[in-house]
Amino acid sequence: MELKEIGEFGFIERxxxxxxxxxxxxxxxxxxDCAILPMNDTEDLLVTTDMLIEDIHFLREKxxxxxxGYKSVAVNLSDLAAMGATPIGTFLSIxxxxxxxxxxxxxxxxxxxxxxxxxxxPLLGGDTTKSVKHLAINVCAIGKCPKGQAKLRSGAxxxxxxxxxxxxGDSAGGLQVLLNQLESNEDTYYLLKKxxxxxxxxxxxxxLVNLNxxxxxxxxxxGIASDLKHILKASGKAAKIELNKLPISDQLKRVSQQQNWQxxxxxxxxxxxxxxxxxxxxxxxxxxxxxxxEQFGQTVFPIGVIEKGEPEIHWVKEGKKxxxxxxxxxxxx
Amino acid sequence: MELKEIGEFGFIERxxxxxxxxxxxxxxxxxxDCAILPMNDTEDLLVTTDMLIEDIHFLREKxxxxxxGYKSVAVNLSDLAAMGATPIGTFLSIxxxxxxxxxxxxxxxxxxxxxxxxxxxPLLGGDTTKSVKHLAINVCAIGKCPKGQAKLRSGAxxxxxxxxxxxxGDSAGGLQVLLNQLESNEDTYYLLKKxxxxxxxxxxxxxLVNLNxxxxxxxxxxGIASDLKHILKASGKAAKIELNKLPISDQLKRVSQQQNWQxxxxxxxxxxxxxxxxxxxxxxxxxxxxxxxEQFGQTVFPIGVIEKGEPEIHWVKEGKKxxxxxxxxxxxx
Numbered sequence: 094m095e096l097k098e099i100g101e102f103g104f105i106e107r108x109x110x111x112x113x114x115x116x117x118x119x120x121x122x123x124x125x126d127c128a129i130l131p132m133n134d135t136e137d138l139l140v141t142t143d144m145l146i147e148d149i150h151f152l153r154e155k156x157x158x159x160x161x162g163y164k165s166v167a168v169n170l171s172d173l174a175a176m177g178a179t180p181i182g183t184f185l186s187i188x189x190x191x192x193x194x195x196x197x198x199x200x201x202x203x204x205x206x207x208x209x210x211x212x213x214x215p216l217l218g219g220d221t222t223k224s225v226k227h228l229a230i231n232v233c234a235i236g237k238c239p240k241g242q243a244k245l246r247s248g249a250x251x252x253x254x255x256x257x258x259x260x261x262g263d264s265a266g267g268l269q270v271l272l273n274q275l276e277s278n279e280d281t282y283y284l285l286k287k288x289x290x291x292x293x294x295x296x297x298x299x300x301l302v303n304l305n306x307x308x309x310x311x312x313x314x315x316g317i318a319s320d321l322k323h324i325l326k327a328s329g330k331a332a333k334i335e336l337n338k339l340p341i342s343d344q345l346k347r348v349s350q351q352q353n354w355q356x357x358x359x360x361x362x363x364x365x366x367x368x369x370x371x372x373x374x375x376x377x378x379x380x381x382x383x384x385x386x387e388q389f390g391q392t393v394f395p396i397g398v399i400e401k402g403e404p405e406i407h408w409v410k411e412g413k414k415x416x417x418x419x420x421x422x423x424x425x426x
Numbered sequence: 427m428e429l430k431e432i433g434e435f436g437f438i439e440r441x442x443x444x445x446x447x448x449x450x451x452x453x454x455x456x457x458x459d460c461a462i463l464p465m466n467d468t469e470d471l472l473v474t475t476d477m478l479i480e481d482i483h484f485l486r487e488k489x490x491x492x493x494x495g496y497k498s499v500a501v502n503l504s505d506l507a508a509m510g511a512t513p514i515g516t517f518l519s520i521x522x523x524x525x526x527x528x529x530x531x532x533x534x535x536x537x538x539x540x541x542x543x544x545x546x547x548p549l550l551g552g553d554t555t556k557s558v559k560h561l562a563i564n565v566c567a568i569g570k571c572p573k574g575q576a577k578l579r580s581g582a583x584x585x586x587x588x589x590x591x592x593x594x595g596d597s598a599g600g601l602q603v604l605l606n607q608l609e610s611n612e613d614t615y616y617l618l619k620k621x622x623x624x625x626x627x628x629x630x631x632x633x634l635v636n637l638n639x640x641x642x643x644x645x646x647x648x649g650i651a652s653d654l655k656h657i658l659k660a661s662g663k664a665a666k667i668e669l670n671k672l673p674i675s676d677q678l679k680r681v682s683q684q685q686n687w688q689x690x691x692x693x694x695x696x697x698x699x700x701x702x703x704x705x706x707x708x709x710x711x712x713x714x715x716x717x718x719x720e721q722f723g724q725t726v727f728p729i730g731v732i733e734k735g736e737p738e739i740h741w742v743k744e745g746k747k748x749x750x751x752x753x754x755x756x757x758x759x
Contacts, residue, residue, distance in 0.1 A: 094527055094528040094529065095527055095528070096522060096526070096527065096528055096531065098528070099528060101554045101555075104528070104531060104554055105554060107528075107531075107532060107535070108532075108535040108538075108539065108549075109549075111535075111539050112539065112542065112548050112549045113548075115542060115543065115546060115547065115548035115549075116548050117548075120515070120548070120550070122515070122548055122549065122550040122551060123549070123550065123551055123552075127551070128515065128517070128550035128551040130514065130515070130550075130568075132465050132466060132471070133465060133466035133467070134466070138465070138471065140515075140517060140550065140551065140566075140568065141517075141551065142517045142519050142551065142552055142553055142564070142566055143519070143553050144519040144520075144521055144553045144555055144562070144564060146521045146555060146556070146557050146558070146562070147558075148558045149521070149555060149556050149557060149558065150555070181463065182453070182455070182461065182463070182473075184461070184473060184474075184475045184566060186475050186476070186477040186564045187477075188477055188479045188482070188562060189429060193429070194427055194428055194429065195427040195428070195429055195431070195432060195437070195440075196427065198429070198437060198440075199440060199441075202440070202441040202444075205441075206441065206444050206445065209445065209448060210448065213448060214448065215445050215446075215448035215449050215450075215453070215455055216441075216442075216445045216448075216455065216456070217453070217455040217456065217461035217463075217473065218455060218456055218460070218461040218473065218474065218475065219456075219475055220475055220476050220477045220564075221434045221437055221438060222434075222477055222479060222482060222483070223479070223482050224479050224482060224560070224562075225479070225480075225481045225482065225559075225560055226558075226559060226560070227557070227558055227559070227560065229477070229479065229521060229557075229562045231475070231477060231519045231553075231564035231566075233473075233475055233517060233564075233566040235463075235473065235568075
């Protein structure tokens with residue numbers, strides 16, 4: 094049987110039940126953005142890992158080595174942020190093909206160091222090896238958060254407001270800029286940068302982890318159409334999302350208009366935004382918006398609500414139900 | 427500049443000093459088999475990671491998927507054993523090329539589960555992705571050991587006895603069996619199995635970590651000619667190693683005789699033995715040998731002594747100095 098018939102999650106479901114019996118008390122393994130392990134009386138340990146493969150996740154001639162180093166760490170720190178953790182350190186495995194020279198690697202490690210320095214997260218170890226043809230990078234990141242407080246996907250409650258921490262679809266737009274070789278201007282540069290150099294929402298996660306009325310959280314790596322479903326499945330809830338409330342940047346709107354893209358579809362299905370997606374009690378929305386604005390200059394965008402029901406997303410545009418499929422949004426008749 | 431001009435360790439030396447300033451108190455990063463981090467009042471956390479790349483570390487048609495799954499975990503658990511740690515869990519990143527089907531992956535995960543079960547070490551998370559051509563596997567393993575007790579490479583003292591926990595060169599012999607397509611018999615099967623399915627020395631490491639008179643330790647992944655030098659450099663000491671004392675299996679001796687191999691050279695330069703290499707106060711040797719034999723049916727092999735001096739290995743055979751170079755051992759004139 095070919096892997097594409099069952100997909101990544103189908104593969105994981107084949108083996109993960111067997112490993113569950115090996116779990117000890119208070120250890121949470123496969124199924125959230127990070128694993129959670131007891132560390133001491135006040136803190137839990139969180140661990141995550143992500144692999145970037147050349148010609149699958151990046152094109153070596155399109156992303157600078159500095160950005161690749163930065164992004165390798167960023168996508169992992171975003172998984173820590175997704176549960177509210179503070180980073181402790183990272184581990185880098187890198188498989189280097191012929192033709193990748195020392196100068197390239199120096200630049201890659203400068204990007205790696207820049208984000209490590211920004212989040213005070215040391216590189217603690219790793220593995221360096223040869224590869225036949227493609228550059229492969231694996232980063233494992235560890236972090237900590239207050240004991241028992243890590244935000245899970247499974248806590249969403251009916252009535253919760255669904256929020257995101259920033260504009261959606263910019264990274265997917267950046268990928269389109271790259272694939273369609275659009276000419277460089279301020280707007281396309283902005284989208285490309287969002288694609289190549291995402292910023293993990295560490296400080297926001299560290300704040301949200303302490304708020305009991307935040308019930309569930311993850312980061313947006315595959316697009317909310319896919320990611321929000323993980324929250325809904327884990328929580329046994331439905332959601333209603335209003336397309337008009339999706340935060341879409343002016344840059345993406347302008348480029349989309351020129352290129353005849355549908356920005357809502359990039360926002361919903363594109364992925365790699367690395368914003369936080371979370372649900373909270375509606376009473377917390379306004380105080381949180383004020384707090385984030387004052388403390389971080391950061392807007393919190395409510396985009397819908399959690400409802401009772403089967404784990405499905407009900408998309409709404411101007412009061413009407415729409416359906417999101419492989420070809421984008423379709424109005425119901 | 428091409429990477430081969432400076433090598434893996436040259437590359438690591440280029441960036442590791444910059445990351446040292448990010449280390450916090452009691453955190454040990456790059457330079458030992460694992461990183462060490464404070465966990466709680468009684469235990470430290472140890473973390474290691476290793477990558478296996480198709481056509482660099484293994485040939486997909488030569489190793490069974492079960493063995494590949496087993497070995498992916500084994501080489502990481504061996505790094506934990508190398509410092510005396512008890513495994514807590516592993517994280518698997520796997521990049522899957524077209525042509526690797528679900529049945530292959532099921533077998534791989536069965537091997538992964540077998541060793542996880544044996545050492546009660548759950549798979550806690552990971553990343554599954556596509557690859558263009560080559561199978562790439564990264565495992566990150568975490569473990570714990572008594573606070574401040576992890577065995578480092580840097581503790582060797584003059585007068586220490588240098589010991590190993592099992593026969594050397596079998597895995598390198600197995601690789602030769604494979605590359606030369608030797609015919610299958612009990613001896614070649616034994617060597618192949620040692621190459622494809624190494625056993626991490628977890629229980630031995632867990633015992634050695636509690637013995638203060640064991641001063642330094644690591645595992646043998648590149649061969650003692652290379653690995654022991656890490657201990658010598660970290661400790662600022664020299665070593666005298668007696669070739670006649672290297673434990674060499676009867677199987678390797680017999681196949682070597684038939685094939686005109688030099689088993690001592692495989693033992694010293696071959697690597698992937700995943701035995702423990704450690705140094706201890708000479709007064710502990712006999713009691714430890716008795717303890718290991720009684721408790722584990724395990725022989726401890728003393729192969730030489732630590733001496734004052736530049737970090738070099740002095741090889742001795744039948745009382746005479748010999749030199750180990752790229753073409754093997756040469757007698758001094």
